[in-house]
Amino acid sequence: MSQRQSKSEAAGNRESERRRTILRAAIDVFARKGYHGCRVADVAREAGVAYGLVYHYFKNKDELLETVVETGWSGFVSRMRAVAEDESTSLEEKVRGIADVAFEAYRVDPRAVKVLILEVARSPAGTQVVSRQQAFLDTIRMAATMFARSQTTGELRADLDPMLCASLLFGAIELGLTAFVSGLMEDRSPEALDRAKLQIAESFLRGVLPGAAAPPEASWKQEKVSSGTKQKVGKRS
Amino acid sequence: MSQRQSKSEAAGNRESERRRTILRAAIDVFARKGYHGCRVADVAREAGVAYGLVYHYFKNKDELLETVVETGWSGFVSRMRAVAEDESTSLEEKVRGIADVAFEAYRVDPRAVKVLILEVARSPAGTQVVSRQQAFLDTIRMAATMFARSQTTGELRADLDPMLCASLLFGAIELGLTAFVSGLMEDRSPEALDRAKLQIAESFLRGVLPGAAAPPEASWKQEKVSSGTKQKVGKRS
Amino acid sequence: MSQRQSKSEAAGNRESERRRTILRAAIDVFARKGYHGCRVADVAREAGVAYGLVYHYFKNKDELLETVVETGWSGFVSRMRAVAEDESTSLEEKVRGIADVAFEAYRVDPRAVKVLILEVARSPAGTQVVSRQQAFLDTIRMAATMFARSQTTGELRADLDPMLCASLLFGAIELGLTAFVSGLMEDRSPEALDRAKLQIAESFLRGVLPGAAAPPEASWKQEKVSSGTKQKVGKRS
Amino acid sequence: MSQRQSKSEAAGNRESERRRTILRAAIDVFARKGYHGCRVADVAREAGVAYGLVYHYFKNKDELLETVVETGWSGFVSRMRAVAEDESTSLEEKVRGIADVAFEAYRVDPRAVKVLILEVARSPAGTQVVSRQQAFLDTIRMAATMFARSQTTGELRADLDPMLCASLLFGAIELGLTAFVSGLMEDRSPEALDRAKLQIAESFLRGVLPGAAAPPEASWKQEKVSSGTKQKVGKRS
DNA sequence: AATGAATGAGGTTTCATTCAT
DNA sequence: CATGAATGAAACCTCATTCAT
Numbered sequence: 001m002s003q004r005q006s007k008s009e010a011a012g013n014r015e016s017e018r019r020r021t022i023l024r025a026a027i028d029v030f031a032r033k034g035y036h037g038c039r040v041a042d043v044a045r046e047a048g049v050a051y052g053l054v055y056h057y058f059k060n061k062d063e064l065l066e067t068v069v070e071t072g073w074s075g076f077v078s079r080m081r082a083v084a085e086d087e088s089t090s091l092e093e094k095v096r097g098i099a100d101v102a103f104e105a106y107r108v109d110p111r112a113v114k115v116l117i118l119e120v121a122r123s124p125a126g127t128q129v130v131s132r133q134q135a136f137l138d139t140i141r142m143a144a145t146m147f148a149r150s151q152t153t154g155e156l157r158a159d160l161d162p163m164l165c166a167s168l169l170f171g172a173i174e175l176g177l178t179a180f181v182s183g184l185m186e187d188r189s190p191e192a193l194d195r196a197k198l199q200i201a202e203s204f205l206r207g208v209l210p211g212a213a214a215p216p217e218a219s220w221k222q223e224k225v226s227s228g229t230k231q232k233v234g235k236r237s
Numbered sequence: 238m239s240q241r242q243s244k245s246e247a248a249g250n251r252e253s254e255r256r257r258t259i260l261r262a263a264i265d266v267f268a269r270k271g272y273h274g275c276r277v278a279d280v281a282r283e284a285g286v287a288y289g290l291v292y293h294y295f296k297n298k299d300e301l302l303e304t305v306v307e308t309g310w311s312g313f314v315s316r317m318r319a320v321a322e323d324e325s326t327s328l329e330e331k332v333r334g335i336a337d338v339a340f341e342a343y344r345v346d347p348r349a350v351k352v353l354i355l356e357v358a359r360s361p362a363g364t365q366v367v368s369r370q371q372a373f374l375d376t377i378r379m380a381a382t383m384f385a386r387s388q389t390t391g392e393l394r395a396d397l398d399p400m401l402c403a404s405l406l407f408g409a410i411e412l413g414l415t416a417f418v419s420g421l422m423e424d425r426s427p428e429a430l431d432r433a434k435l436q437i438a439e440s441f442l443r444g445v446l447p448g449a450a451a452p453p454e455a456s457w458k459q460e461k462v463s464s465g466t467k468q469k470v471g472k473r474s
Numbered sequence: 475m476s477q478r479q480s481k482s483e484a485a486g487n488r489e490s491e492r493r494r495t496i497l498r499a500a501i502d503v504f505a506r507k508g509y510h511g512c513r514v515a516d517v518a519r520e521a522g523v524a525y526g527l528v529y530h531y532f533k534n535k536d537e538l539l540e541t542v543v544e545t546g547w548s549g550f551v552s553r554m555r556a557v558a559e560d561e562s563t564s565l566e567e568k569v570r571g572i573a574d575v576a577f578e579a580y581r582v583d584p585r586a587v588k589v590l591i592l593e594v595a596r597s598p599a600g601t602q603v604v605s606r607q608q609a610f611l612d613t614i615r616m617a618a619t620m621f622a623r624s625q626t627t628g629e630l631r632a633d634l635d636p637m638l639c640a641s642l643l644f645g646a647i648e649l650g651l652t653a654f655v656s657g658l659m660e661d662r663s664p665e666a667l668d669r670a671k672l673q674i675a676e677s678f679l680r681g682v683l684p685g686a687a688a689p690p691e692a693s694w695k696q697e698k699v700s701s702g703t704k705q706k707v708g709k710r711s
Numbered sequence: 712m713s714q715r716q717s718k719s720e721a722a723g724n725r726e727s728e729r730r731r732t733i734l735r736a737a738i739d740v741f742a743r744k745g746y747h748g749c750r751v752a753d754v755a756r757e758a759g760v761a762y763g764l765v766y767h768y769f770k771n772k773d774e775l776l777e778t779v780v781e782t783g784w785s786g787f788v789s790r791m792r793a794v795a796e797d798e799s800t801s802l803e804e805k806v807r808g809i810a811d812v813a814f815e816a817y818r819v820d821p822r823a824v825k826v827l828i829l830e831v832a833r834s835p836a837g838t839q840v841v842s843r844q845q846a847f848l849d850t851i852r853m854a855a856t857m858f859a860r861s862q863t864t865g866e867l868r869a870d871l872d873p874m875l876c877a878s879l880l881f882g883a884i885e886l887g888l889t890a891f892v893s894g895l896m897e898d899r900s901p902e903a904l905d906r907a908k909l910q911i912a913e914s915f916l917r918g919v920l921p922g923a924a925a926p927p928e929a930s931w932k933q934e935k936v937s938s939g940t941k942q943k944v945g946k947r948s
Numbered sequence: 949a950a951t952g953a954a955t956g957a958g959g960t961t962t963c964a965t966t967c968a969t
Numbered sequence: 970c971a972t973g974a975a976t977g978a979a980a981c982c983t984c985a986t987t988c989a990t
Contacts, residue, residue, distance in 0.1 A: 039979085040980080041980085051957095052957095053955075056953070140421060165440075171415075182374060206444040287972040289965090292964090513958085524977065529963095530975070607893075637895060638896075641886040641889065641890045642915075645887065646878070649886075650875060677918035677919050678918055680917055681916070751986085760950080761950055766986070
C-alpha cells in the first residue's frame with residue numbers, strides 16, 4: 001500500500017505473483033486439454049516462465065492440480081456450507097443460495113469450474129489422493145444433511161431420500177453448468193446464466209417441496225412392476 | 238449350438254470369445270483405475286491373456302476404450318431413443334422410461350456405467366475423437382428435442398428451456414447413479430435402486446410438469462436481483 | 475542339453491542372455507565411468523540394446539548396480555566364507571586362501587572387481603540400500619571372527635585386535651588390487667598378480683603370526699609418547 | 712596482530728570466515744551423503760548461508776570438492792612427505808610416523824578424512840580432474856620410493872615390491888581408519904585409536920622388516936602352484 | 949556481499965506399440 | 970492365434986548454475 005515496500009514485501013509479492021501466474025496457467029491448460037492431456041511444459045509456456053520454475057513452486061505436476069483444486073474448491077465449499085448451514089433461512093432460500101454460489105463461481109471463473117468438474121467431481125477412486133474424490137462427495141453429504149434437517153421441520157417431503165435429493169440438486173446444477181461449459185448452451189450471456197440458475201432451482205424446488213400438486217402417480221404405479229425387467233439392456237453386442 | 242461347428246464358426250466364436258474377455262477386462266480396469274490410470278498391460282493381465290493379444294483385437298489403447306464406449310453407449314442410446322421418440326407415450330411415461338433405461342443399465346453392468354460416466358460424459362474437448370464427447374452431448378440434445386416437442390403439446394411448461402430440462406434430468410440421473418457407484422448410497426439392493434429411480438423421475442416430473450402448485454415464487458422473486466452479484470466468489474486469494 | 479530345446483527353454487535362455495549382456499555392459503560402463511558418471515543410455519549402448527530394454531530387465535538404474543554388486547559380491551563372499559570357516563585348515567592356509575579368492579576374482583573379471591571396490595566398499599552410509607554398505611562390513615566382521623577363533627587356538631598373537639587384523643588384511647588386499655586396477659602396477663601379468671598375492675599374504679602373516687622375532691619394539695617405545703601430539707595436523711578449523 | 716586492521720584485511724578476514732564456513736559445511740555434508748548424494752543447496756543450508764553465496768566463493772560444485780580435498784590433502788601429503796623423506800630417521804620410524812600422521816588427521820577431523828577416503832582415494836579414473844585421482848596415487852608412489860630407498864640400505868627385505876609395500880601400508884591404514892569411520896570399531900576413544908595405530912604399524916613392520924623369523928614358507932610353497940587355479944571364481948552363473 | 953528466484957540442459961522413467969518367433 | 974521381448978518417443982523431474990536485486 002505504501003509507496004515504498006520493504007525488500008521482503010516486494011519479493012513476497014513477486015513470488016506469489018509468479019505462483020499465481022503459474023496456477024492461472026495451469027487452470028487454463030487443464031481446462032483446455034485436461035490434466036492428462038497436457039505436459040508440464042505446456043503450463044510453463046502458458047505462464048510464460050521457464051520449465052523448472054513450475055517445480056520451484058510446486059512439488060510436481062500432481063501437486064499443481066491438487067493446488068488448483070484446493071484453492072478453487074475450498075472457497076466453493078465454504079460458501080456452500082455457509083449457505084447450507086445458515087439456520088435463519090428456509091430450505092428454499094438455501095437451495096437458491098446453493099445455485100447462486102455454483103453459478104457465480106462459473107461466472108467468475110468458468111475455466112476453473114471446468115477443471116473442477118472434469119478432474120475433481122469424477123475420477124477413478126483409487127487414483128489420487130483421497131482428498132480429491134472425497135471433497136466432492138463430502139459436499140454432497142453436507143447437502144444431504146441439510147435436506148435431512150429440512151425433513152424434520154417439514155420443509156421437505158418426508159418420503160424422499162435426503163442423499164438422493166442432494167444428488168439430484170447437484171446433478172442438475174453440475175450438468176447445467178456442463179451445458180454451458182461444453183457449448184450445449186449457445187447463449188452464455190449473464191442473463192442466460194441467471195435464467196438457467198433460476199430454472200434449475202425452481203424446478204428442483206417444485207419437485208421436492210411438499211406441495212399440493214402431486215404428480216399423477218397412479219399412471220405409473222401400475223407399470224412400475226415391469227420396469228427393470230422388460231427392458232433388455234445387455235451391454236455387449 | 239450344433240455339435241460340430243464349422244472351422245470358421247469355431248474360430249469366429251473363439252475369437253469373439255477372446256475379444257469379449259479383453260473388452261470385459263478393459264471395462265473392469267477402466268472402472269477401477271480410469272483410462273489414464275491404467276496400462277494396456279493391466280488390461281491384458283486382468284483378461285489373463287498375453288500382452289500383445291490386445292493389439293491383435295484392437296488397434297490401440299484408444300480403440301479399446303472407443304469400443305467399450307460404443308458397445309455400451311450405442312445400446313443405451315438406441316434404447317433411450319426408442320423411449321424418447323415413441324409417439325404413443327406421454328412425456329411422463331417417457332421420462333420414467335429414460336430413468337428405467339439408465340438404472341437398468343446400471344443394474345446389469347454397473348462397472349460399464351461407471352466407465353461411461355467417467356470417460357464419456359466428461360472429458361476435455363480436444364482430447365479425443367469427436368465421437369466420444371459428442372455421443373454424450375447428442376443424447377442430451379435428443380432429450381432436449383423431446384422436451385421441446387412436449388412443449389408444443391402442452392405437456393411441458395412452456396417457460397422452461399428444453400435443453401436445461403434435459404440437463405436437469407440427466408444430471409439428476411447421472412449423479413443419482415454416481416451416488417451408487419461411489420458408495421454414497423449404502424444400500425445398493427435392487428429395491429433401493431428402484432426406489433431411487435422412482436424418486437428421481439417423480440421429483441423431476443413434479444418440477445417440470447405444468448401443475449397447479451407453482452412453488453411460492455413470490456418469496457424469491459424479490460431477491461433474485463441480488464443473486465449473482467452479492468455473492469463474492471473470487472476463486473483465488 | 476538336448477538338440478531340441480522346448481520353446482520356453484529357448485526363450486529362457488535368450489532372456490537370460492540379454493539380461494546378462496546388459497549386466498555385463500553395466501559392469502564395463504560402471505568400471506569405466508563410475509555409477510554416477512554414466513547414464514542408463516550408456517549402458518544400453520554398450521550392450522547394444524534399446525533404451526527401454528534395460529528397464530525391461532531391471533526396475534531402475536539403482537537396481538542395475540544392486541544386481542551387479544549382488545551377483546559379484548555374493549559369489550565372492552560365499553567363497554570367502556568357505557575358506558574362513560573351514561575347520562580343517564590352519565590360519566595361515568586360510569589367509570592365503572582369502573588372498574587367493576580375492577586375486578582370482580580379479581584375474582577372472584577385473585572390471586567387476588573394480589566396480590565392487592569403487593561402488594561397494596566405500597560409499598556414504600545413508601545413500602543406498604543397507605545391503606551394499608553392509609555387505610562389505612559383514613565380510614570384514616566374518617574375517618574378524620575367524621581371527622578371534624585363531625587366538626583361542628594360539629595361532630594368532632593374543633595381543634592383536636581381531637577386527638583390526640581383518641581390516642589390515644583386507645586393506646592390504648584391496649589396495650593391492652587397487653594398485654593393479656589403477657595402473658600403479660605396470661606389470662599386470664598373471665605372474666605379477668601371483669607374486670603380489672603371495673607377498674601380501676606372506677607379509678601379513680609374518681606381521682601377525684606369533685613368531686620369535688618380535689620387531690624391535692624398544693626403539694619406538696620411547697618415542698611413542700610424542701606420536702599423536704608433536705604432529706600438527708590441523709585440517710583448518 | 713595489530714590492533715587495527717586495514718579495511719582490506721578486515722574484509723579479507725570476513726570473507727575467509729564465510730568461505731571457511733562453507734568449506735566446513737561441505738566437508739560435513741560430503742562426509743554424510745557423499746559428493747554425488749548431496750546438492751549444493753544442502754551445503755548452503757548446512758552452512759546457514761544463502762544458496763547463491765556458495766557460487767560467490769567457489770566457481771562450482773566441483774571446485775568445492777576440489778578445495779576440500781586440496782586443503783585437506785595437501786597438508787596431509789606435505790606432512791607425509793616430511794616424514795617419508797626425512798633422511799635422519801630409520802624406516803621403522805618413518806612407518807610409525809606415517810601412521811601417526813594418518814591417525815592424527817583422523818583424530819583432528821574425522822569427517823574430512825572420510826571425505827578424502829570416499830571421494831579421493833577411490834573414484835573412477837576418467838571422471839574428474841586428474842589431480843584428484845593422481846593425488847592419492849602420488850602419495851602411494853612417494854611411499855614406494857621411500858621403501859625402494861630402504862631396500863638399498865638393507866632396512867627393507869629385498870624380495871618385496873616397494874609399490875606393494877606402499878599399498879600394503881596404506882591399505883592397512885586406510886581400512887583401519889575405515890573401521891573407525893564406519894563404526895566397525897565400537898571403541899573410538901583416543902586410546903583405542905592409539906592402540907590401533909600402534910598395532911597397524913607394528914604388524915606391518917614385523918611383516919616387512921628383514922627379520923630372523925621368516926614365516927614357515929615351506930608349508931605354502933608346495934601348494935602355491937594350485938592357487939589361482941583350483942579356485943572356481945566364475946562371477947556369474 | 950548476499951539473496952534466492954529463475955533457467956534449462958540433462959537424466960530417469962514410463963508405456964504404447966511393434967515384431968520376431 | 971498367441972506370446973512377450975524389444976523399441977524409443979515422450980513425459981517427468983532434478984539440480985547445477987546464472988542473474989537481477
